[in-house]
Amino acid sequence: MSDDAPASDRFGEFDLIGRYFAPLATDPGAFGLTDDGAVFDVPPGETCVVTTDAMVAGIHFFASDGARNLGWKLLAVNLSDLAAMGAAPLGYTLDFALPKGWLPAQTDAWLSDFSRGLMQCQAQFETSLLGGDTVSTTGPMTLAITAFGSAPKSKVLRRSGAQVGDMVWVSGTIGDAALAVKIRQGWTPPNGASFPHADKRLDMPFPRLALGQSLRGIATAAADVSDGLAADLGHICEASAVGAEIRFADIPVSAELRALVATDPGLVTLILAGGDDYELVFTAPAAAEAQVRAAAEAARTPVYNVGRIVAGQGTVAIAGPDGKPIELDCLGFAHF
Amino acid sequence: MSDDAPASDRFGEFDLIGRYFAPLATDPGAFGLTDDGAVFDVPPGETCVVTTDAMVAGIHFFASDGARNLGWKLLAVNLSDLAAMGAAPLGYTLDFALPKGWLPAQTDAWLSDFSRGLMQCQAQFETSLLGGDTVSTTGPMTLAITAFGSAPKSKVLRRSGAQVGDMVWVSGTIGDAALAVKIRQGWTPPNGASFPHADKRLDMPFPRLALGQSLRGIATAAADVSDGLAADLGHICEASAVGAEIRFADIPVSAELRALVATDPGLVTLILAGGDDYELVFTAPAAAEAQVRAAAEAARTPVYNVGRIVAGQGTVAIAGPDGKPIELDCLGFAHF
Numbered sequence: 210m211s212d213d214a215p216a217s218d219r220f221g222e223f224d225l226i227g228r229y230f231a232p233l234a235t236d237p238g239a240f241g242l243t244d245d246g247a248v249f250d251v252p253p254g255e256t257c258v259v260t261t262d263a264m265v266a267g268i269h270f271f272a273s274d275g276a277r278n279l280g281w282k283l284l285a286v287n288l289s290d291l292a293a294m295g296a297a298p299l300g301y302t303l304d305f306a307l308p309k310g311w312l313p314a315q316t317d318a319w320l321s322d323f324s325r326g327l328m329q330c331q332a333q334f335e336t337s338l339l340g341g342d343t344v345s346t347t348g349p350m351t352l353a354i355t356a357f358g359s360a361p362k363s364k365v366l367r368r369s370g371a372q373v374g375d376m377v378w379v380s381g382t383i384g385d386a387a388l389a390v391k392i393r394q395g396w397t398p399p400n401g402a403s404f405p406h407a408d409k410r411l412d413m414p415f416p417r418l419a420l421g422q423s424l425r426g427i428a429t430a431a432a433d434v435s436d437g438l439a440a441d442l443g444h445i446c447e448a449s450a451v452g453a454e455i456r457f458a459d460i461p462v463s464a465e466l467r468a469l470v471a472t473d474p475g476l477v478t479l480i481l482a483g484g485d486d487y488e489l490v491f492t493a494p495a496a497a498e499a500q501v502r503a504a505a506e507a508a509r510t511p512v513y514n515v516g517r518i519v520a521g522q523g524t525v526a527i528a529g530p531d532g533k534p535i536e537l538d539c540l541g542f543a544h545f
Numbered sequence: 546m547s548d549d550a551p552a553s554d555r556f557g558e559f560d561l562i563g564r565y566f567a568p569l570a571t572d573p574g575a576f577g578l579t580d581d582g583a584v585f586d587v588p589p590g591e592t593c594v595v596t597t598d599a600m601v602a603g604i605h606f607f608a609s610d611g612a613r614n615l616g617w618k619l620l621a622v623n624l625s626d627l628a629a630m631g632a633a634p635l636g637y638t639l640d641f642a643l644p645k646g647w648l649p650a651q652t653d654a655w656l657s658d659f660s661r662g663l664m665q666c667q668a669q670f671e672t673s674l675l676g677g678d679t680v681s682t683t684g685p686m687t688l689a690i691t692a693f694g695s696a697p698k699s700k701v702l703r704r705s706g707a708q709v710g711d712m713v714w715v716s717g718t719i720g721d722a723a724l725a726v727k728i729r730q731g732w733t734p735p736n737g738a739s740f741p742h743a744d745k746r747l748d749m750p751f752p753r754l755a756l757g758q759s760l761r762g763i764a765t766a767a768a769d770v771s772d773g774l775a776a777d778l779g780h781i782c783e784a785s786a787v788g789a790e791i792r793f794a795d796i797p798v799s800a801e802l803r804a805l806v807a808t809d810p811g812l813v814t815l816i817l818a819g820g821d822d823y824e825l826v827f828t829a830p831a832a833a834e835a836q837v838r839a840a841a842e843a844a845r846t847p848v849y850n851v852g853r854i855v856a857g858q859g860t861v862a863i864a865g866p867d868g869k870p871i872e873l874d875c876l877g878f879a880h881f
Binding site for chain 1: 574576579580581582583584585586587589592593594595596597598599600601603604605626627629630632636638639640641642675676677678680681682683684685687689691693698701703704705767768769780784
């Protein structure tokens with residue numbers, strides 16, 4: 210880890226690094242976090258892909274979320290951006306502002322859990338911590354990860370390549386993470402049912418790295434579903450200067466959420482506008498349908514055709530189950 | 546910039562990005578900050594070097610420092626780490642937590658100045674913003690930059706290569722930034738003199754990128770002087786499993802600071818233990834002295850031989866002007 214902070218700010222930075230972060234620096238290019246920086250190689254003929262995401266306690270996460278889940282999630286959301294670009298991960302750096310008021314035992318317990326979550330995620334997706342900086346703050350815990358990956362230069366997936374006539378595809382299931390958010394915000398499901406599957410989707414999102422890499426040279430545009438399906442497909446449409454028409458009935462939804470929506474149609478908002486699923490939404494020519502299905506098979510990731518790209522300027526039209534359009538207001542709530 | 550934050554946290558993130566950060570994304574690989582990530586190429590045969598540094602308001606900087614200086618400094622300290630590894634910059638990402646309570650006009654004014662400082666620094670050192678994440682915080686302004694560069698794989702400068710018999714070199718002048726810190730902490734210089742040169746060294750450090758690259762294949766070890774000369778040379782000695790003997794009289798010191806030390810010998814602490822100068826301290830074989838001088842000339846950066854590497858386990862011995870050893874206590878204060 211870098212040591213450019215004044216020594217007076219350290220409160221044992223080197224101890225923390227050695228105990229919790231050095232074991233994450235499994236890549237020899239991390240130099241055990243003892244140098245001014247780290248090195249990593251980009252495979253010949255490939256370009257480096259970089260992305261970064263920050264999280265602040267009380268805003269993006271809560272103490273009750275558990276530090277271990279948070280470690281997984283912070284890395285996973287960065288890897289999801291790499292997945293959306295078709296990149297394979299090469300490593301990541303971590304910046305970390307620890308609250309000054311925390312007692313040593315509290316800091317130790319938190320970092321022990323947090324680093325365990327990071328380790329679990331980096332082991333799952335075969336990547337390594339390469340460096341970082343640990344500072345103290347008078348405010349809430351603040352974290353940022355910057356992740357690096359690579360892909361063949363001509364095959365990086367972008368948001369801007371969707372063409373009129375392309376099919377629109379979605380991986381996995383959509384809306385589960387938003388259901389978990391809604392329940393944590395105080396909503397009571399009918400019969401007081403619990404949804405552990407939805408909780409896991411929110412707490413430990415699974416970045417679609419294998420799918421993203423399988424789609425290199427096949428998908429014309431891709432994004433990860435972090436803001437909500439309509440919004441993220443909207444980003445693709447804006448960047449590509451096209452529109453999209455999707456069929457609500459074809460959006461993949463878990464059986465649990467589907468049953469809830471049947472009793473409360475307002476919950477379609479969770480499917481169309483809820484974020485945090487970290488699935489991929491992507492486009493590909495209709496002629497490439499077999500290739501898409503083969504790529505998804507190779508990546509062991511289910512994908513579903515939900516609509517098509519049409520002429521337009523960034524608008525996403527959604528046909529409801531009855532064929533009538535569903536409108537989303539600016540806050541993402543669905544109107545029928 | 547990534548948009549993985551929940552939409553409700555945004556307070557116009559896209560506006561801020563467009564106004565203040567998109568103009569910094571001069572590299573086409575940044576995609577105008579509109580995609581899930583960015584791309585950059587590492588020159589063939591070179592390895593990617595990465596480093597990151599975070600800063601928190603009230604701890605690493607104060608409102609009175611000026612946002613423009615801060616923009617320069619945050620990027621410059623990261624580039625200094627690249628310099629210490631002999632790397633040429635390829636780009637950087639920025640994570641940014643803005644205080645929730647700030648009024649729009651305050652945010653605008655601050656970001657306008659901050660982004661101007663970043664632009665000034667990235668133009669000086671020919672690099673570009675490639676991506677980032679903007680979030681809000683209930684705490685103080687918190688910033689992190691991750692910078693990446695490249696160097697020929699076999700020529701990355703490390704801390705661990707110093708050999709017994711090597712000469713120890715220092716660039717520029719040492720101690721000026723620590724003098725500025727001391728004055729801002731309330732110390733009154735004799736006759737109430739001001740030291741604008743020292744202020745500039747603290748506020749707008751000049752990373753020694755040209756020197757670092759010139760020293761590829763010549764220096765055996767290098768670090769930037771951010772914690773203080775004795776500490777940073779100590780890091781080299783620890784990583785290399787050697788010791789160092791340096792001559793206080795040969796450490797390059799500005800005329801202003803030299804005059805102050807003559808009146809108050811306790812100020813040698815600023816030279817030995819003051820950080821924030823962002824010069825390079827490095828080692829090279831005695832037989833390479835002419836090569837070191839030619840490399841420094843090529844980089845238009847003055848360098849000075851201040852001592853030599855000896856057998857040891859991380860200890861740095863400092864001979865005072867009178868030949869007697871100067872001892873530093875654990876807080877970095879000098880004892881005679």
